Amino acid sequence: MSGQHPRDLRGEMAQAEEAGRPRKPWRDSLYGRIKVSVATMDKIIIGLVALLVAALLLGLVTGGQ
Amino acid sequence: MQHAKTLNKQRVVDFFLHYAMYIILLAILVTVSIIKPNFLALGNILNILKQASTKGILALGCAGLIVLAGTDLSIGRVMGFSAAVTAALVQSVTYRSRYFPEMVADLPLIVPLLASIAVAVAFSLINGFGVSKLKMHAFIITLGTQLIAFGANCLFIEAQPSGTAQALSTFNQTFKDVAAGDLILGTVKIPLVVLYFLGLAAIMWVVWNKTRLGKNMFAVGGNEEAARVSGVNVVKTIMLVYLIAGVLYGIAGFLEAARIQSVGANTGLGYETDAISACVIGGVSFSGGVGTIQGVVIGAVILQAINFSLNFIGVNPYYQYIIRGLIIVLAVAIDVRKYIVKK
Numbered sequence: 079m080s081g082q083h084p085r086d087l088r089g090e091m092a093q094a095e096e097a098g099r100p101r102k103p104w105r106d107s108l109y110g111r112i113k114v115s116v117a118t119m120d121k122i123i124i125g126l127v128a129l130l131v132a133a134l135l136l137g138l139v140t141g142g143q
Numbered sequence: 144m145q146h147a148k149t150l151n152k153q154r155v156v157d158f159f160l161h162y163a164m165y166i167i168l169l170a171i172l173v174t175v176s177i178i179k180p181n182f183l184a185l186g187n188i189l190n191i192l193k194q195a196s197t198k199g200i201l202a203l204g205c206a207g208l209i210v211l212a213g214t215d216l217s218i219g220r221v222m223g224f225s226a227a228v229t230a231a232l233v234q235s236v237t238y239r240s241r242y243f244p245e246m247v248a249d250l251p252l253i254v255p256l257l258a259s260i261a262v263a264v265a266f267s268l269i270n271g272f273g274v275s276k277l278k279m280h281a282f283i284i285t286l287g288t289q290l291i292a293f294g295a296n297c298l299f300i301e302a303q304p305s306g307t308a309q310a311l312s313t314f315n316q317t318f319k320d321v322a323a324g325d326l327i328l329g330t331v332k333i334p335l336v337v338l339y340f341l342g343l344a345a346i347m348w349v350v351w352n353k354t355r356l357g358k359n360m361f362a363v364g365g366n367e368e369a370a371r372v373s374g375v376n377v378v379k380t381i382m383l384v385y386l387i388a389g390v391l392y393g394i395a396g397f398l399e400a401a402r403i404q405s406v407g408a409n410t411g412l413g414y415e416t417d418a419i420s421a422c423v424i425g426g427v428s429f430s431g432g433v434g435t436i437q438g439v440v441i442g443a444v445i446l447q448a449i450n451f452s453l454n455f456i457g458v459n460p461y462y463q464y465i466i467r468g469l470i471i472v473l474a475v476a477i478d479v480r481k482y483i484v485k486k
Contacts, residue, residue, distance in 0.1 A: 112479060119480040123160055126473045127167060133469060134171065137453070137462025 157484075164424060164474050168445050175452040182455055189334060191451045192444065196340035197222075197399040199443030201414060202421035203347045204391030206439045207384040209422050210364040212431025213274055213281030217289035218392060218418050221266045223411025224296040225259040225396025230311035230406035231299075232258055233318040240305045241313070249315045252322075259400075260393030266292055267389025268382070275381035289415075297408045310407035314400070322401030336398050341440075343391065348436040350387065360384055365432030420467065421446045423474040430482070446470075 114122075159166060176182045201218050208215050231242035232255035266288050273284035301308045325332035351357040359380040362370035371377050400406050425442025427434030449470070453463045 112483070114479075114483065116480065116483050119476065119483060120156070120160055123163055123473065123476050123480060126469060126476055127163060130167060130466060130469045130473065133462050133465045134458065137458035137466065138456065140462065141457040141459040 160477070160480065164470075164477055165445075167473070168424070168449060168470070172448055172452060175456050178456055182452060185331065187451070187455075189332070189337070191448050192337045193334040193402070194451065195444045195447035196334070196336040197395045197402060198414060198417045198421065198447065199340050199440060200343055200391050200395040200398070201418040202425070202439050202443045203343060203436065204388035204395075205415075205418045206422045206425070206427050206434055206436070207351075207360060208281065208388055209419070209427045209429060210360055210431060210434045211274075211381060211384055212364050212367075212429070214285065214419065214429075215270065215388065216282065216285040216415050217266060217270065217292055219411035219414035219416075220289045220292035220296065221263050221389075221411075222392050222396045222399060222414055223406070223409070224266075224292045224299065225263045225393050226400040226403075226406045226410050227296050227299055227311060228262050229255045229259040229397045229400040230314065231303075233314045233400070234311065235313050235315045238313040240303070240309075242303050242311060244304055249317060252318060255318070256394070256397050259397040260390050263393035263396060264386060264389035267385045267392065271382045271385025274385070275378040293408075300406075300408050308408065310405040310410075312405040314404065319401060319404075322398050323404075336402060339394075339398060343394065344436055344440050347387075347391075351436055356380065356383055361432055416467075417446060417450075418443075420471050420474075423471055423478075428478055429475065430478070 181187070201222060205215050205218055232250055233252075234241040234243075234246075236247055236249060270281070270285050270288055273279040274281050277284075297308070300311065303309075303311070322336070324335050326335055326338060327333075351360070359370065359375045362373065362375050363377050363380050367377055370380075396411075399410070403410065421443040422434065422439055423429070423442070424446055425434070425438035425440070427439060427442075446467075450463070450467070453466065458466070
């Protein structure tokens with residue numbers, strides 16, 4: 079062990095570092111990196127709702143053809 | 144005073160955005176019932192529940208996997224293969240083109256049921272092993288098993304003695320009575336499949352809320368590393384959740400064969416979309432560790448009600464796909480918003 083060069087221990091060191099650091103919950107991993115404010119999300123949701131209503135109306139209009 | 148008004152307005156906006164999904168879905172249903180008042184006829188409601196049942200059973204299985212922060216793309220094809228195996232074993236012995244001509248008496252129904260479950264469990268355990276032991280992403284492994292199940296199903300259907308790939312049909316009466324019959328209460332006929340769905344939902348509620356497996360499942364889904372450190376056997380938990388999902392897919396395949404009365408290679412196509420959508424609409428978070436059985440049941444029924452109502456008022460089928468897709472995207476957007484607000 080003592081004779082080993084630090085570069086050969088890189089894998090073990092990375093593993094030890096990984097084990098010491100608490101892992102993020104899944105929710106944080108998935109959404110944590112999203113840099114969006116609540117106001118932006120509100121706009122996105124309103125936009126999606128508008129799209130949904132538009133698709134419904136267009137579907138109704140073209141459905142009868 | 145002005146501040147209080149602004150605060151109240153903000154609360155109302157927050158409420159509408161938080162529950163936007165349910166409000167929109169209810170609005171669609173209310174609009175449809177205004178356009179066509181007979182939409183709310185008892186027959187239609189029972190029909191919606193009947194159609195929602197098998198997909199709901201699939202969603203019950205799939206929900207556990209989503210709570211584990213995974214998913215299952217093989218649901219539809221695996222269920223289709225299970226349904227084909229069931230169909231081959233329950234064909235009427237008087238039907239000349241039956242799959243097993245050497246069969247001269249109807250098999251006890253437990254045999255096709257167990258065969259159906261065995262097929263689905265086999266695929267589900269492969270998925271579970273891939274996810275828990277090999278650390279594969281659920282998306283990839285279930286994509287693979289989806290294709291394998293489809294290929295195996297096509298081969299199975301083509302292997303019938305007639306040499307054709309015709310759909311398997313003409314089932315024996317006992318099977319039709321038990322799996323697709325009705326419970327007659329006065330003038331009301333309640334489809335048995337609805338009762339089976341509710342029964343399975345009740346069992347799953349107990350599993351999720353009253354057993355150690357349920358608690359471990361939420362722990363692993365919420366934070367796998369923390370669960371492992373707390374002494375939870377992560378591999379065993381994931382395998383058990385996949386096993387339960389397989390059992391539910393097998394039961395769904397058995398019931399679906401009876402409901403559609405004819406099982407072909409395309410049976411189950413796209414069912415995974417409906418099952419996953421039902422979970423998402425029902426509040427099961429893709430980020431893992433969040434979800435309820437009652438949410439899944441409501442999600443399955445609402446989704447089927449939407450599908451049924453869009454057909455009922457004659458919405459263009461291509462737009463129906465767009466609407467269903469938007470509903471899923473909207474559900475995820477609301478989930479992200481909830482996360483950001485909480486953070």
